[in-house]
């Protein structure tokens with residue numbers, strides 16, 4: 001079968017583009033850890049504050065340099081509001097909203113989730129650089145939206 005030279009060029013460029021696309025997605029997902037925040041687990045938003053583990057939100061050590069942050073997002077703050085970990089720690093965030101849609105972003109990291117009432121959003125991040133990390137709401141949620149932020153401190 002004869003394939004015209006121009007057809008070969010187009011077929012090859014299509015194959016190269018597809019390979020490049022899959023490579024970028026693959027490296028981003030498997031090497032850099034980017035993932036869509038899960039919406040696998042549901043919760044009744046009106047009963048969120050009495051449903052475990054959100055009836056006792058907090059920051060706990062679950063292993064060697066491993067922490068779990070069970071957090072409630074509500075107008076206009078997050079609970080708990082103070083967190084501190086040593087450098088190199090991995091924090092597993094588990095967040096839900098009790099009222100409206102909120103955001104959960106830590107600038108200059110790949111932590112960025114939409115916190116929807118009725119769903120539990122989860123993301124993990126390893127903090128390799130010491131400093132103060134701002135956790136802020138990036139979804140407009142009402143009159144006090146601009147003050148909705150808490151700090152996570154990573155000590156050296």
Ligand SMILES: [Cu+2]
Nearest residue numbers: 102137141148
């Ligand atoms: Cu908010």
